[in-house]
Amino acid sequence: MTTTVPKVFAFHEFAGVAEAVADHVIHAQNSALKKGRVSKSRQMSGTSLNGNGSTESKTMERVNSVRSNASSRGGNEDGVIKKIKKEKERRFKIALSGGSLIQVLHEGLLKRDDVQWGKWDIYFADERLVPFSSSESNYGLAKREIFDLINTEKHGTPRIYHIDESLINDPQECADNYEKILIKGFAGRDSVKLPMFDLFLLGCAPDGHIASLFPNFQENLRENLAWVIPVESAPSGPSNRISLTIPVICHSHRVTFVVEGATKAPVIKTIMERPEKGLPSSIVNEGAAGRVSWFVDDDALKDVFVTKKKYKFYDDDNLTE
Numbered sequence: 006m007t008t009t010v011p012k013v014f015a016f017h018e019f020a021g022v023a024e025a026v027a028d029h030v031i032h033a034q035n036s037a038l039k040k041g042r043v044s045k046s047r048q049m050s051g052t053s054l055n056g057n058g059s060t061e062s063k064t065m066e067r068v069n070s071v072r073s074n075a076s077s078r079g080g081n082e083d084g085v086i087k088k089i090k091k092e093k094e095r096r097f098k099i100a101l102s103g104g105s106l107i108q109v110l111h112e113g114l115l116k117r118d119d120v121q122w123g124k125w126d127i128y129f130a131d132e133r134l135v136p137f138s139s140s141e142s143n144y145g146l147a148k149r150e151i152f153d154l155i156n157t158e159k160h161g162t163p164r165i166y167h168i169d170e171s172l173i174n175d176p177q178e179c180a181d182n183y184e185k186i187l188i189k190g191f192a193g194r195d196s197v198k199l200p201m202f203d204l205f206l207l208g209c210a211p212d213g214h215i216a217s218l219f220p221n222f223q224e225n226l227r228e229n230l231a232w233v234i235p236v237e238s239a240p241s242g243p244s245n246r247i248s249l250t251i252p253v254i255c256h257s258h259r260v261t262f263v264v265e266g267a268t269k270a271p272v273i274k275t276i277m278e279r280p281e282k283g284l285p286s287s288i289v290n291e292g293a294a295g296r297v298s299w300f301v302d303d304d305a306l307k308d309v310f311v312t313k314k315k316y317k318f319y320d321d322d323n324l325t326e
């Protein structure tokens with residue numbers, strides 16, 4: 006394994022992590038939707054976007070203006086109109102992990118006014134096979150801490166793709182079913198070898214697991230066919246789970262780790278300084294090289310020898326990406 010150094014953004018405290026992660030997520034959203042020109046990057050109030058992200062009237066205004074310009078020039082406007090409509094249909098595909106990441110997103114995203122929730126397709130990086138009402142359910146936690154708190158009238162309703170709760174007693178069936186949900190959402194397996202998320206958000210546990218991929222479960226880490234696998238006898242937390250696989254994570258447009266707290270310092274040290282140990286995060290740092298960022302607080306970076314960067318907030322008003 007070659008050593009690939011990801012971008013590591015360091016923060017003095019938790020609040021800083023939450024704000025920066027929210028900004029990073031919204032930039033990924035704007036890049037995916039190419040809507041940067043509509044929103045103020047750190048807008049906390051002002052004109053909001055409706056459930057379809059761009060307002061219906063804005064799109065129609067653009068379509069009408071293309072029509073009248075084209076007809077005054079005697080040109081064919083169809084191609085341009087198709088492009089505008091296609092842009093309107095774009096969606097932001099994101100995968101969420103569970104754990105403390107959900108609290109970070111709660112703190113950072115809910116106060117931002119430029120989240121186009123109505124254009125989000127939300128999937129889960131992994132799920133613990135417990136009822137949604139359990140405090141251990143990733144979907145349940147995200148629902149209570151984020152989805153239920155979105156002002157959907159103002160920002161629209163995201164499409165949320167979770168596991169089928171009726172299958173929690175059968176990990177293989179549950180994984181297969183969730184894979185089918187992904188296949189449907191990503192235009193079918195025949196046409197895409199791997200789904201491509203715009204943004205894949207991960208935490209990292211003190212034992213080194215990411216999503217539900219545990220360091221000593223080598224077979225799971227080597228899986229290269231399935232998009233979703235069952236995980237049984239997990240060494241921490243609920244023992245039955247499902248997880249998206251390494252190739253799916255690494256195929257994402259952006260992969261972002263969010264890690265805080267002193268208990269994580271030893272594992273972060275190993276990930277950053279000893280990639281040859283092959284911890285799941287090191288595999289991702291290598292497999293998605295150039296697309297990986299880490300948002301880490303100082304406590305988790307204690308005694309870690311790595312180049313730290315200061316996060317710069319985006320100004321998406323002039324987004325051209």
Ligand SMILES: O=C(O)[C@H](O)[C@@H](O)[C@H](O)[C@H](O)COP(=O)(O)O
Pocket residue numbers: 102103104105106130131132133143207208209210211214215216217242
């Ligand atoms: O269901 C899971 O176990 C999570 O998806 C898992 O991968 C999580 O991201 C890490 O355990 C970190 O969790 P903390 O941030 O809470 O330590």
